[in-house]
Amino acid sequence: MECKLVLEVFRFDCKTDYLPYYKKVVVKIDGEKTVADLLAVIKDDEKLFEYPTGENAAIKINGKSLFTTQKIEDIKEFFGKELQLDPLNARRAQKDLCINEDDFSERFDVLDAFVDASDRKLYKSYIREHYSSPILNMEEDFIGDGLLAFACDMIQKYPDRREKILEAISKKESGVWLHVNISNKLYPQDTSLEGKIVYLKNEILNEDSISDAFVDAQRNISRGM
Amino acid sequence: MYRLFDNIIEKDGANSFVLAAKELLSRLDIEAPVLEKSKPDIATEGKALNQEAFLYNCAYNLALAKGEGADLICVEDSSYTSLNVAKIMLLEDNNLKNAVLQKLQKDNLELCIDTKVLHINEILRDVVGFDKLQKMVEKPFDKFNIAVFNGNKTQNLETNDSILTLVGANIVSFETQNDSDGYEILSASKELAEKLAGKIMLDAFDNAADFVVTNDARSFVMFEPRQKSLECCVGRDIELSVFSTTQVVLMALGCEDKSKLGLDFHKVPTTLI
Numbered sequence: 001m002e003c004k005l006v007l008e009v010f011r012f013d014c015k016t017d018y019l020p021y022y023k024k025v026v027v028k029i030d031g032e033k034t035v036a037d038l039l040a041v042i043k044d045d046e047k048l049f050e051y052p053t054g055e056n057a058a059i060k061i062n063g064k065s066l067f068t069t070q071k072i073e074d075i076k077e078f079f080g081k082e083l084q085l086d087p088l089n090a091r092r093a094q095k096d097l098c099i100n101e102d103d104f105s106e107r108f109d110v111l112d113a114f115v116d117a118s119d120r121k122l123y124k125s126y127i128r129e130h131y132s133s134p135i136l137n138m139e140e141d142f143i144g145d146g147l148l149a150f151a152c153d154m155i156q157k158y159p160d161r162r163e164k165i166l167e168a169i170s171k172k173e174s175g176v177w178l179h180v181n182i183s184n185k186l187y188p189q190d191t192s193l194e195g196k197i198v199y200l201k202n203e204i205l206n207e208d209s210i211s212d213a214f215v216d217a218q219r220n221i222s223r224g225m
Numbered sequence: 226m227y228r229l230f231d232n233i234i235e236k237d238g239a240n241s242f243v244l245a246a247k248e249l250l251s252r253l254d255i256e257a258p259v260l261e262k263s264k265p266d267i268a269t270e271g272k273a274l275n276q277e278a279f280l281y282n283c284a285y286n287l288a289l290a291k292g293e294g295a296d297l298i299c300v301e302d303s304s305y306t307s308l309n310v311a312k313i314m315l316l317e318d319n320n321l322k323n324a325v326l327q328k329l330q331k332d333n334l335e336l337c338i339d340t341k342v343l344h345i346n347e348i349l350r351d352v353v354g355f356d357k358l359q360k361m362v363e364k365p366f367d368k369f370n371i372a373v374f375n376g377n378k379t380q381n382l383e384t385n386d387s388i389l390t391l392v393g394a395n396i397v398s399f400e401t402q403n404d405s406d407g408y409e410i411l412s413a414s415k416e417l418a419e420k421l422a423g424k425i426m427l428d429a430f431d432n433a434a435d436f437v438v439t440n441d442a443r444s445f446v447m448f449e450p451r452q453k454s455l456e457c458c459v460g461r462d463i464e465l466s467v468f469s470t471t472q473v474v475l476m477a478l479g480c481e482d483k484s485k486l487g488l489d490f491h492k493v494p495t496t497l498i
Contacts, residue, residue, distance in 0.1 A: 063400070134404065138417055177413035180405035180421070181377045189379065194269075201273040214413065218274055225267055225278035 001031050003076055008084040009042060011049070012093045020093060022084070031073030035059070038072060039085075039097070051097040058128050059097050060086040064187040065128040078187065088131035104130045107147045110168050114161045115154050123150045129193055132185040141174040145193060148176055152196035155203070163207060170204045172214035177201075227257035227343075228295040230286065234268045234303050238450050239442035241487025245471040246300035246345050248485040252478060253353050257298050260289055266304040268443065270409055277324065283311030284325045284336055291337035298343050300471065302378060302441040308342040345471055346384045346440070355391055363479035365393030371473075372397050372434035372465075374425060374444055376406055385440065388470055392477035399432040401425045408443040416458070422447040423459035436466040438473060445469070450492045466495050 005027050012020035027041050039051040039059075052058065057068045062079045065088055075083070085097065092099040107130070108123050123146065130136070130146030151169050155162045169175045176197060183191045204210055205219050229250070231243045250257050264282035272279035287308065290297045299305035315322045315338050326336045349358055371394045375382055386396055404425055407418030426448055429437050439445050448455070449467040456463050468476075472486055480486055481497050488495050 134421060135410075135417065138420060139414070172413050178410055178417065180407070180409055182405075184377045184379070184403045198269075198273045198276065202276060205274060218412070222274040222278075225271060225275045225282075 001073070002028050003031050003072065004028050004081060005038070005072075005076065006082045007042070008082075009049070009096075010084075010086045010090065010093070011096055012090075013096075014094050020090065029072055031071070031076065033072050034068060035061070035066070035070050035072065035075065036068040039068060050095040052099075056124050056127050058088055058131075060088055061187065064185060065132045066187040067128065070187070075187075088127065089136070091137060092131075099131075101127070103136075104144070104146065107144050110143050110147060111151060111154060111165060114158065114164045114168070119150075119154065119157075122153060123147070126150055128186055129182065132182040133180065135178050135180060139174070139178060142178050143169060143174050145179060145182060148179060148200060149193050149196055152200055155200075162203070163209060166200070166204050166207050167210050169200065170210050170212075170215055172212070176204070177214065177218075226293070226295040227255065227298050227348075228260035228290050228293060229257040229298050229300065230263060230266075230304050230308075231259045231300070232263040232265045232286075232304075233301055233442045234266045234271075235442045235446045236265070238446040238490075239301070241472065241490045242300045242440075242442055242445070242469050244485065244487035244490070245469060245475055246298070248480065248482075249345070249471050249475050249478075250298075250348070252475070252480070255348065255352065260286065260293075260295075260297065263289060266307050268303045268307055269310075270443075272307075272310075276321075279307070280311050280314060280321060280325050281328050283308050284315060284329060285332065285334065287312070287340040287342075288329055288332075288334035288337050291340045292334065296341035296343055298345055298348060300345050301445075301469065302344070303443055305342060305344045306378075312338050312340075312342070344381055344384075346381055346388060349388055349474065350384050355387060358388070358474070359391045362392055362477045364477055366473065366477060367393035367395075369393075369435045370395050370397045370433050372399050372429035372432060372437045373402065374406070374429070374437055374439045374448070375402055376439075376441060376444060377403065378441070385438075385470055389438065389473060392474060394473070397429075397432050397434050399428045399434070401428040406439075406441075406444040406447045408447050411447075418447070419451065419455050419458040422451065423455035423463070426452070426455055426463045426465055427459055427461060430463055430465055434465065436468060438468055438470055440469050440471075452493055464493065466491070466493050 007025040008022040011023050043049045061083050087093045087097045087099045094100050126146030126149045129149050130144045133145045135142045151165050179197050264285045407421035411418040
């Protein structure tokens with residue numbers, strides 16, 4: 001069924017603009033279509049408009065990060081007909097909804113030595129988690145929630161590399177201890193990352209070879225519970 | 226029969242939740258003595274450090290209440306979530322269930338997953354009833370804009386909003402109402418935690434809120450007793466009172482006794498008008 005949507009679309013060109021602005025767009029689109037289709041419709045009228053494409057293409061709608069494969073009728077049911085379209089991270093916007101993803105790619109290096117090159121594909125699927133954490137904009141050393149989700153998967157895949165992986169994500173200043181709950185920032189809401197974080201923290205505390213002042217303090221708190 | 230769970234997280238800093246709930250239940254003629262000898266709620270943050278202790282504490286409290294033939298009333302969100310999450314975990318995982326069972330046996334307690342856990346807002350909705358509650362309102366909040374901070378919670382939000390609306394308050398929307406309050410990273414980085422909390426309080430202030438409502442003890446201790454520190458962190462004055470829904474209802478019912486409202490434990494000065 002066709003539905004009418006009122007959009008506020010983030011527009012910015014890092015080569016020419018000092019500040020971003022929102023362009024109002026009213027579209028009619030079949031509810032069976034996807035967000036990617038909606039973005040293509042916008043581009044039909046605005047030839048210079050750019051948006052992420054490909055397997056893990058994701059944007060923000062009304063503040064929540066989602067893959068562009070989501071169906072329009074589901075989006076309308078959840079958010080209503082007035083939608084604000086933003087890039088995953090406005091601070092990293094290059095052209096409209098496309099962002100510079102270098103920081104996300106570089107974080108893979110933290111675990112690169114303990115996983116296979118083919119695992120990067122899975123890592124890339126955690127782009128929503130990476131850019132949903134508010135910590136990313138506040139602490140540049142934070143390894144990111146995407147990498148934490150990936151670390152949990154890699155421990156299951158390579159149990160013999162568990163200790164090294166845990167050690168790499170256990171730093172107080174940059175690791176798992178800086179994670180904040182982002183389940184509400186994802187669409188559809190997803191609490192699976194929170195389960196992974198609990199698992200990772202428990203595993204770090206149970207791994208006696210990982211020892212620094214902060215982890216030891218957490219271990220003492222845990223033992224006193 | 227009810228028992229009030231008072232062993233909440235951050236009990237010292239968030240004692241106003243317990244005091245206000247006791248007074249409100251008393252005014253509503255609902256008998257709910259405190260659940261004696263309970264174990265503390267260590268919340269989801271504690272669960273991440275010691276899952277076994279989290280489950281044991283929750284199971285212990287559920288068993289104590291069941292032993293007294295009572296439903297448990299939670300005065301804030303963290304304990305309510307912990308007890309309900311623990312029930313689900315114990316139902317779904319037999320290994321965890323057996324481990325907890327054995328520990329409880331040493332305390333001469335039986336595992337009771339069917340103990341009813343109620344939020345005080347559910348008591349207002351289902352036991353008192355919204356119609357009766359509305360008729361009891363003496364001092365409506367119809368000149369007040371309230372910023373309700375929900376954080377990551379998705380349950381019982383409508384009930385909370387309904388209660389605040391029926392006392393006449395205007396609920397304002399603000400962008401950070403579902404953000405992290407920073408409590409979960411407080412031990413790792415006080416600075417980042419306070420930046421997160423400060424941003425939320427400023428957002429509430431900038432959206433014309435007269436005060437903030439939160440029903441989570443963890444959010445409360447980030448927003449209220451730390452407010453001076455948050456102001457330093459974000460570089461602006463905030464000066465916003467923070468209340469629980471229970472306190473707001475009590476005030477709407479005409480309670481002006483600051484000690485019964487739990488306001489003696491607040492750091493931000495509140496003038497009752």
